[in-house]
Amino acid sequence: MRPGETGTEAGETALARTARVDLAAERDAAGIDELMASLDAELVGLHEVKDRIREVASLLLVDRVRQRFGVSSTRPNLHMCFTGNPGTGKTTVAMRMAGLLHRIGYLERGHLVAVTRDDLVGQYVGHTAPKTKEVLKRAMGGVLFIDEAYYLYRAENERDYGQESIEILLQVMENQREDVVVILAGYGDRMAEFFRSNPGMSSRVAHHVEFGDYDLDELRSIAELMSEQDGYRLGREAVEVMRELLDEQRAQPRFANARTVRNMLERARLRHASRIVDTQDDCGLDDLVRLEPVDFKP
Structure with a gap:
């Protein structure tokens, strides 16, 4: 049996109509709560x-x-569109979605293949179809995640090969949706324009999920979580300095949510290491894991 195939599908006798099924046990068996x-x-x-x-x-x-x-x-159509700014967790959620769909039996393998336009569209005649088909082959049994999907279509260029890739994707999304789930991702306004220009694609995407920007408290929690995962500790004063810097950066055009937090922590780690090496002859564990306010200041 394929993953998710029921006894009924395999030729076994269906449950009696008066039978009862323990949904909690089914959830546990599928690992939904764990995921x-x-x-x-x-x-x-x-x-x-x-x-x-x-x-x-x-x-x-x-x-x-x-x-x-x-x-x-x-069989439900699970092709999706994830919209939101950079660093809001779209790729991570796509990866977890692939795992969920495998556990519950919708997908054969449950892996994630993440690509952009360059992975799908060729630069000369006859190049695009093989590239797109090769990516789809790798994605079969899992999730194909296309980041900044609106770059597939360039209306201003009549000779652009992106439309050929779109046509191949449309066929697979319609005829082989039991084999692959396609998730398109990008900025909300640009994805809306993409769907207006490609009604065939719009009709095949059943689920639209918006990823909002993080507020300051959430960004602080993200920073603390990232620091803990990397074996660092943020004191209260360091958190306040970082919070002020994040508040300033949120107004900048290239603010990237969790990515900005990660970059800020990476710079803080560099300053922390330089400070320890330059100013201390010896150090203890607390010195090695504690990020100070000075480590965050430009």
């Missing part, structure tokens, strides 16, 4: 995004149980 817990631990905030993932998991779980009773239904 959601890991997502909560890994990603701060994003409550609406996580709620949508729970909805998808519930739909697939119910479908699987329905099949055990001999009740058939159309």
Whole structure:
């Protein structure tokens, strides 16, 4: 049997209509709660995004149980669009979604293949189709994540080969949706324009998930989580300095949410190491793991 195939699908007798199914046990067997817990631990905030993932998991779980009773239904379309600014967790959620769809039996393998236009579109005649098909081949059984998907279509260039890639993607999304889930990602306004220019693509994407920017408290929590994962500790004063810097950077055009936090921490680690080496002849564990306010100041 393929992952997720029910006994009914394999030729076994369906459950009696009066039978009862333990949904809690089904959830546990599919590892849904475990996956959601890991997502909560890994990603701060994003409550609406996580709620949508729970909805998808519930739909697939119910479908699987329905099949055990001999009740058939159309396989749900799970192609998605993730919109939001950089650093809001789109790639991470796509990776977790792939794992969830595998655990619950929707996908054969559950891996993630992340690509951009350059991986799909060729530079000369006859180059695009093989590139796109090769990427799709690698993605079969999992999730194909196309970042900045609007770059596939360049209306100003009549000779652009992106449209050829789109046509191939459309065919696979329609005819092989049991084999691969496609997630398109990018800025919200540009993805909306992309769908207006490509109604065929719009009709094949059933789920639109918006990733909002993090507020200051969430950014602080992200910083503390990242620091802990890297074996560092932030004191209260260091947190306040970092919070002030983040508040300033949020107004800048290239602010990238969690990526900005990560870059800030990387710079702080450099300053911390230089400070320790330049000013101390010896050090203890506390010196090695504690980031001070001075480490964050430009």
